Amino acid sequence: MTQLDDRPTSSDTFTSLNPATGEVVGTYPVHTAADVDAAVARARASASWWEGLGFEGRKEVLDQWRGVLARRVAALVDVVHRETGKPHGDAQLEAALAIDHLAWIASHAKKVLGPKKVFAGLLLANQAASVEYRPLGVVGVIGPWNYPVFTPMGSIAYALGAGNTVVFKPSELTPGVGHWLADSLREVVPGHDLLQVVTGNGSTGAALCRADVDKVAFTGSTATGKRVMAACAERLVPVVIEAGGKDAMLVDEDADIEAAADAAAWGAFSNAGQTCTGIERVYVHDKVHDAFLDALTRRAREVRSGHDPAANYGPMTMPSQLDVVRRHVDDAIAKGGRAVVGGPEAVGDRFVQPTVLVDVPEDSEAVCEETFGPTVVVNRVRSMDEAIERVNVGKYGLGSSVFSASRGEEIARRLRTGMTAINSVISFAAVPGLPFGGVGDSGFGRIHGPDGLREFCYAKAVTRTRFKAPLNLTTFERTPEQDAQVATLLAVLHGRATQLPKRPLRVRRHKNL
Numbered sequence: 001m002t003q004l005d006d007r008p009t010s011s012d013t014f015t016s017l018n019p020a021t022g023e024v025v026g027t028y029p030v031h032t033a034a035d036v037d038a039a040v041a042r043a044r045a046s047a048s049w050w051e052g053l054g055f056e057g058r059k060e061v062l063d064q065w066r067g068v069l070a071r072r073v074a075a076l077v078d079v080v081h082r083e084t085g086k087p088h089g090d091a092q093l094e095a096a097l098a099i100d101h102l103a104w105i106a107s108h109a110k111k112v113l114g115p116k117k118v119f120a121g122l123l124l125a126n127q128a129a130s131v132e133y134r135p136l137g138v139v140g141v142i143g144p145w146n147y148p149v150f151t152p153m154g155s156i157a158y159a160l161g162a163g164n165t166v167v168f169k170p171s172e173l174t175p176g177v178g179h180w181l182a183d184s185l186r187e188v189v190p191g192h193d194l195l196q197v198v199t200g201n202g203s204t205g206a207a208l209c210r211a212d213v214d215k216v217a218f219t220g221s222t223a224t225g226k227r228v229m230a231a232c233a234e235r236l237v238p239v240v241i242e243a244g245g246k247d248a249m250l251v252d253e254d255a256d257i258e259a260a261a262d263a264a265a266w267g268a269f270s271n272a273g274q275t276c277t278g279i280e281r282v283y284v285h286d287k288v289h290d291a292f293l294d295a296l297t298r299r300a301r302e303v304r305s306g307h308d309p310a311a312n313y314g315p316m317t318m319p320s321q322l323d324v325v326r327r328h329v330d331d332a333i334a335k336g337g338r339a340v341v342g343g344p345e346a347v348g349d350r351f352v353q354p355t356v357l358v359d360v361p362e363d364s365e366a367v368c369e370e371t372f373g374p375t376v377v378v379n380r381v382r383s384m385d386e387a388i389e390r391v392n393v394g395k396y397g398l399g400s401s402v403f404s405a406s407r408g409e410e411i412a413r414r415l416r417t418g419m420t421a422i423n424s425v426i427s428f429a430a431v432p433g434l435p436f437g438g439v440g441d442s443g444f445g446r447i448h449g450p451d452g453l454r455e456f457c458y459a460k461a462v463t464r465t466r467f468k469a470p471l472n473l474t475t476f477e478r479t480p481e482q483d484a485q486v487a488t489l490l491a492v493l494h495g496r497a498t499q500l501p502k503r504p505l506r507v508r509r510h511k512n513l
């Protein structure tokens with residue numbers, strides 16, 4: 001969404017605007033490739049200090065940072081509110097979740113990443129084996145505007161917790177939030193460049209991908225994710241890509257309908273639908289379809305977008321998203337769908353009111369593409385098998401939600417998505433110990449949880465000779481007798497278990513697979 005010159009100079013600036021009013025919130029530099037390189041060099045200079053603090057020292061810093069964030073959350077919330085337009089309560093919620101993750105990181109990094117003994121195996125019984133996870137060095141984080149605290153912190157905090165320093169490029173819509181986060185950490189450790197912010201447009205992000213970073217963590221659209229990956233490929237820099245989704249909710253015949261409708265309304269409309277794991281489509285069992293639709297439409301009519309304190313959600317943060325939402329609604333209706341709440345007239349010039357679409361063909365944009373707006377498609381299915389099939393043919397695979405009294409876990413396991421909430425929505429994102437990420441066009445790699453810490457490390461394997469091996473395998477002095485001993489050992493250790501059965505193998509079906 002670059003609106004500025006593609007060839008910025010250090011003197012270029014841009015403004016961040018309040019999307020609800022158009023007022024200027026702040027003015028920031030468009031950092032050039034040279035500026036980005038300099039920031040990465042400073043981050044590298046601080047990296048060995050940060051790594052050298054060890055888990056305990058880093059825990060102390062991260063805990064102090066957490067305290068600063070918690071004590072000053074009102075100020076942070078206000079910047080988020082002004083740059084995204086979201087209500088203060090929602091801004092506070094995302095900050096609270098980010099702080100909770102930070103606490104988990106500080107107290108779990110050592111356990112997850114520290115040295116661990118590994119059984120060396122019988123062939124190498126004379127070796128002591130261990131594995132530990134070492135920081136990569138400098139991580140570049142490219143963040144979005146929809147949750148400008150929670151989402152980038154899922155990469156920033158986990159990268160820091162793993163012992164890396166970070167250069168963060170926030171969305172050009174939310175540079176003030178990025179600065180606020182970096183300034184608050186600098187207060188805890190002045191003089192150390194643990195977290196720096198580079199601001200600008202897409203070209204600044206592209207420069208970060210080409211700078212001397214050791215990994216890039218990207219959140220945004222699939223199309224930009226591919227460009228990020230291509231740029232990183234030039235230097236074989238690894239990437240983690242969190243690229244949005246088209247998350248579905250499945251409502252089974254025995255579901256708690258009121259609870260499902262409540263969750264669908266929140267999942268679809270909160271944050272103006274600008275949530276990568278928001279509910280964009282619902283597949284409801286034929287037997288409960290009408291009751292569910294009735295419960296959802298009742299709620300949708302009570303929810304309202306606006307800039308006043310009583311509004312349930314705010315404006316579209318990115319103005320160009322209004323065209324996407326309008327196009328998806330128009331396409332759904334042109335293809336035979338109906339709006340039972342909202343519709344084309346719900347899409348204003350800054351705000352979009354809740355829209356519920358029904359009977360929308362599965363090949364329409366509102367079902368296949370990420371809308372990122374407060375609209376939801378409700379389609380009827382004859383069975384949960386049919387619903388699962390419809391979810392799994394989609395190109396995205398980020399999150400999903402299942403409402404079922406008896407089959408929740410079975411259905412969840414069959415959905416090709418990185419995360420599933422049973423009888424709730426989006427709850428997986430708030431559990432710090434769980435990995436967050438998707439498959440297919442939703443990207444790859446994981447933030448959050450132990451996987452999220454390891455994502456910003458390389459695994460370091462070490463073996464140490466404890467005593468002279470009776471059977472030394474790695475020497476030119478190995479004899480034919482010793483090779484024969486290896487063959488005997490092999491037959492004893494592995495040959496018996498794999499004797500071919502007299503009759504063809506019948507693999508037992510396991511209940512939990």
Ligand code: NDP
Binds near residue numbers: 225228370371
């Ligand atoms: P983009 O993918 O364009 O931008 C995401 C981030 O990448 C921003 O910081 C952006 O900077 C930066 N960027 C842009 N171009 C490049 C580049 N060539 N190299 C490196 N970084 C780059 O998303 P948009 O903000 O334009 O939103 C478009 C769509 O993406 C939405 O409609 C929505 O569907 C999806 N989206 C998904 C999100 C999610 O949570 N998964 C979050 C946000 C958007 P800048 O902002 O300065 O252009």
